């Protein structure tokens with residue numbers, strides 16, 4: 001499981017994370033919600049070792065991982081679909097998918113090109129096309145497929161549907177629902193309360209670099225107005 005305790009981080013002189021705590025257990029789908037600029041992406045980057053932690057603790061599958069480099073975090077089976085996708089635009093779709101493929105946990109039913117193509121038939125159609133020529137939604141599908149090809153026990157999606165057309169968003173949420181139903185652990189960073197409420201087991205809210213609320217679906221129903229206030233819709 002992933003456990004984050006009282007995490008602190010920042011950039012230069014500005015501290016951005018003051019006290020972030022949350023957990024994701026195996027098989028869970030958990031959300032990190034909050035308005036723009038509250039520290040969601042910074043939390044993910046700090047967990048991934050892309051931003052140095054200034055305090056607190058990150059533990060992954062029992063290993064103390066605070067401040068460890070990204071490749072060590074990846075080796076422990078954490079796959080990130082970053083904000084802005086960051087696919088290799090001069091490689092083809094297929095090359096993107098195989099470039100970082102790995103099955104470190106030696107899953108018998110690991111992800112293959114074929115399985116990614118089944119999940120995203122459009123990737124099969126565009127297999128030999130340069131990734132830079134894909135639409136935004138297709139690039140997001142590719143970024144998810146690429147992360148799955150590393151066979152992560154935990155898939156982290158940072159603003160997976162940001163800036164996409166509603167029909168493409170729905171397609172991506174649908175895929176995330178399928179992954180969840182298949183037992184994939186998922187951490188979703190997003191603001192889309194209505195969809196997340198349906199998809200996830202538990203939720204955390206971040207406000208100005210602090211974890212300020214957490215709960216399951218029933219808690220969310222009870223505190224809906226308060227949570228809406230935090231998320232800003």
Ligand SMILES: Nc1ncnc2c1ncn2[C@@H]1O[C@H](COP(=O)(O)OP(=O)(O)OP(=O)(O)O)[C@@H](O)[C@H]1O
Nearest residue numbers: 011014016034035036037038039040041042043083
């Ligand atoms: N590379 C950076 N250098 C300096 N400040 C940064 C950097 N990246 C983010 N920040 C600042 O840190 C704060 C938190 O940003 P962060 O991206 O973590 O928020 P967020 O909750 O993910 O919001 P968004 O939904 O807009 O991505 C913001 O004030 C932002 O301006």
